[in-house]
Amino acid sequence: MASEVLGVHIEKKNDGVLQAIKYVRGKLELLDQRHLPHVSEYIDIPTAEAAWHAIKDMVVRGAPAIAIAAALALAAELVSSPPETPDAKSTGAYIVERLQYLVSSRPTAVNLGEAAKQLSEVTRTAADQPEASAQSVIDAFVVSAEQMLVDDVAANRAIGANGAEAIVKAATKKEKLRVMTHCNTGSLATAAYGTALGVIRSLHAAGKLETAIATETRPYNQGSRLTAYELVYEKIPAILVADSAAAAFGATRGVDAIVVGADRIAANGDTANKIGTYSLAIGAKYHGVPFFVAAPVTSIDLDIHSGAEIHIEQRDPKELTHANGGRGDPIAPAGIDVWNPSFDVTPADLIAGIITEKGVIYKADGATEFDIPAFLARV
Ligand code: MRU
Numbered sequence: 001m002a003s004e005v006l007g008v009h010i011e012k013k014n015d016g017v018l019q020a021i022k023y024v025r026g027k028l029e030l031l032d033q034r035h036l037p038h039v040s041e042y043i044d045i046p047t048a049e050a051a052w053h054a055i056k057d058m059v060v061r062g063a064p065a066i067a068i069a070a071a072l073a074l075a076a077e078l079v080s081s082p083p084e085t086p087d088a089k090s091t092g093a094y095i096v097e098r099l100q101y102l103v104s105s106r107p108t109a110v111n112l113g114e115a116a117k118q119l120s121e122v123t124r125t126a127a128d129q130p131e132a133s134a135q136s137v138i139d140a141f142v143v144s145a146e147q148m149l150v151d152d153v154a155a156n157r158a159i160g161a162n163g164a165e166a167i168v169k170a171a172t173k174k175e176k177l178r179v180m181t182h183c184n185t186g187s188l189a190t191a192a193y194g195t196a197l198g199v200i201r202s203l204h205a206a207g208k209l210e211t212a213i214a215t216e217t218r219p220y221n222q223g224s225r226l227t228a229y230e231l232v233y234e235k236i237p238a239i240l241v242a243d244s245a246a247a248a249f250g251a252t253r254g255v256d257a258i259v260v261g262a263d264r265i266a267a268n269g270d271t272a273n274k275i276g277t278y279s280l281a282i283g284a285k286y287h288g289v290p291f292f293v294a295a296p297v298t299s300i301d302l303d304i305h306s307g308a309e310i311h312i313e314q315r316d317p318k319e320l321t322h323a324n325g326g327r328g329d330p331i332a333p334a335g336i337d338v339w340n341p342s343f344d345v346t347p348a349d350l351i352a353g354i355i356t357e358k359g360v361i362y363k364a365d366g367a368t369e370f371d372i373p374a375f376l377a378r379v
Contacts, residue, residue, distance in 0.1 A: 018187040018230055019071065020065050020310045024147060026079040026140065028072045033188060040183060045069070047077045048098045055105040055112075056327070058206030058220070062189020063263045065300055070102040071115050071145035091134040092127030096120045096142055108272055108313045108343050109263040110301040119144055132307050152191035155296040156198045158357035163294050164200030164206055166353055166360045170290040171256040176210035178256050179203060181248065183217045183274035184226035185261035185294070186353040196259040196294040197227060199355065204236045210319045212238040213255060215246050217274060219319045219340065241352065243276050247283040257357070258284050262295035269284035269361070269370030270307025271295075275341055281350035293346075294355040300372055306344035315340045 022029040023044060029042040043059060045051050051073030054060050060069045074095070085091040099116040102117070106112065119141060126132060126140035171177050179200055183189075186197035193201065202208040212231055217223035224240055231238035241249050249255065258280055264272040271277070271293050284291040304310065317338035318326030334337075349368040356363040358379040363370050 015171065017158075017191070020062075020188045021069055021149065021191060023072050023076070023146070024299065025146070026076055027075040028069070029056055030069055031186075031188070031221050032059050032300055033061060033226060033328070034058055036188075036225055036293075045073045045076065046080060048074045048102055052102055052105045055102075061222070062184060062314075063111040063261070064156075064190040064195070064296060065110055065188070067111035067298070068148050069117040070099075070105070070112055070190055071119060071148050074098050074102065075142040075145040077176065079142060082138060083135070087132055088127045088129075088132035088134055088137050089102075090379065091137045092123045095123045095137065096298060098366060099123075106313060107311050109299075111263075111298050114298050114301075115148060122316065139329075149191045152296070153193060154300075155357035156193040156195060159195050159294050159355055160193060160198035160202035162357070162360055163292065163355040164202035164208065166355055167199065167203065167257045167259065167290070167292065168208055170292075170352060174210075174256065176209050177203065177208055178213060178254055178279070180213040180215065180250070180255045180258045182243075182258075182260045182277055182280055184222040184230070186227060186230040188226050188230060192238055194230075195296065196261045196292075197230060199259050199294050200236065201234065205362045212236055213246075213249060213282070214238055214240050215243045215274060215276065216240060218243050220315075220325050222274065243279075246280055247287075248288050250283060250289060255284075255287075255289050257290045257292065258295050259292045262293050262299045262354075263343055264304075265295060265311050265346075265372070266304045266309065266325065267298045267300075267302050267356065267372050268306050269354060269363070269372060270310075270344045271348070271351060271354075272307060272310045272312065272343045273346065275344050278344040278346045281346045281361075285350050290352040291346075291350055292353050292355055293351055297356050297358055297376065300356075300375055300376070302376070308346065310343075310345055312344070313342040315342045337359060347362055 030047045127139045186194035193197045200212045214227040215223045262271045321332040361375045
C-alpha cells in the first residue's frame with residue numbers, strides 16, 4: 001500500500017501505519033528519519049556497526065525503536081555473516097560483547113541497555129545448555145530479538161488503551177479533548193503504534209479527541225518533522241505549535257491534558273524525556289492541566305532512585321547553530337558557545353500518572369513521588 005503525504009511517496013504497512021523498522025530474518029532496513037518529511041528512504045543495516053552509526057546519527061531514534069533496531073541489526077548480522085567462533089561459549093561471548101558495543105551508541109534511553117541485558121541473559125543461558133553449539137546460541141538470540149519487535153507492538157496497544165482511559169478520567173468532562181504532546185513517540189519511535197502518540201491515536205479512535213497539539217521540539221524538530229507527519233498521515237486532527245507557544249496556546253485556546261514519552265524513568269518516577277518536557281510540565285502544573293508520561297515498563301530503571309542519577313546526552317552544537325538539525329545553513333554566529341542537552345528530567349511531583357502496558361501508576365495521596373517498585377510487584 002502506498003500514499004502521498006506532503007508530496008512524499010511513502011510506503012504503508014498492511015495495518016496502515018508508518019514503519020520505522022522493516023525486518024525479515026537476515027535483513028534489517030531502517031527508515032532514514034533524518035530526511036523526513038521530505039524524503040522517505042530505507043537504509044540497509046547489515047551489521048551491528050551499521051546500527052551503532054544509524055542510532056548515533058539519528059537515522060533511527062526514540063527509545064523503544066533504538067533498542068529494537070540494535071537487537072535486530074545484530075540478529076541480521078549473525079544470520080547473514082555468522083562469526084567464525086568455534087563453539088557455543090565463544091559465540092555467546094562474541095554476542096554479549098557486540099551488545100555492549102551497541103549500548104554505547106546513545107546513553108540516556110534505558111531501553112537499549114535493558115534489551116542488551118535481557119538478550120545477554122538469553123545468550124548466556126543458551127550457551128550453558130549441555131548440547132549447545134554456535135548455531136543454537138545464534139538461534140536463541142535471533143528468536144529473542146525478533147520477539148522484542150512483536151512485544152513492543154502489543155505493549156504500545158495496551159499503553160494506548162490504558163492512557164486513553166486515564167486521560168478521559170483525569171481531564172475536564174468534555175465530549176472531546178485537546179491533548180498536547182512533545183517530540184515524536186509514534187510509529188516512528190517504536191515498532192508500531194507508539195506510546196504517547198499511541199494514546200492520542202486511541203483517543204481519536206474512541207471519538208474522544210478534538211485535536212492533538214504537537215510541539216515542534218527544537219532543536220531537532222522531531223515534533224514538526226515526525227509527529228506532525230504521522231498525524232497528517234493518519235488524518236488525526238492536529239495543530240503544530242512552536243515550543244515557545246505551548247504555554248500561550250494552553251492559556252488562550254485550552255489544553256485538556258499533556259502526554260509525553262520517556263527515555264528513562266527512575267524508581268521514584270522522575271522522568272528523562274526530550275528537552276523541553278520539563279518546561280511543559282511546569283506550565284501544566286501552573287494551569288492545572290494533567291501531565292502524563294506514557295512508556296513501556298522497559299523504560300523504567302529500578303537501579304536508580306531519582307532523576308539526578310540519569311546521564312543526559314549532549315548533542316552536536318550544530319543542531320542549534322545550523323538549520324535542519326545541523327545539516328543546513330548556519331543560523332547562529334560562528335564562535336558562540338552552545339549547550340545542547342538532548343533530554344531533561346521532569347520531577348515526579350509534576351507528573352499525574354505514568355501510563356504503562358501493565359496499567360497506570362499513580363502516586364499515593366499527598367505523595368510527591370511514585371513507588372514504582374511496589375506497582376511492579378503488584379502487576
Ligand atoms: O532524541 P530522540 O528523538 O531519540 O528522543 C526521543 C524522545 O525523547 C521520546 O520522547 C522517547 O524516546 C520516547 S519514544 C516512544
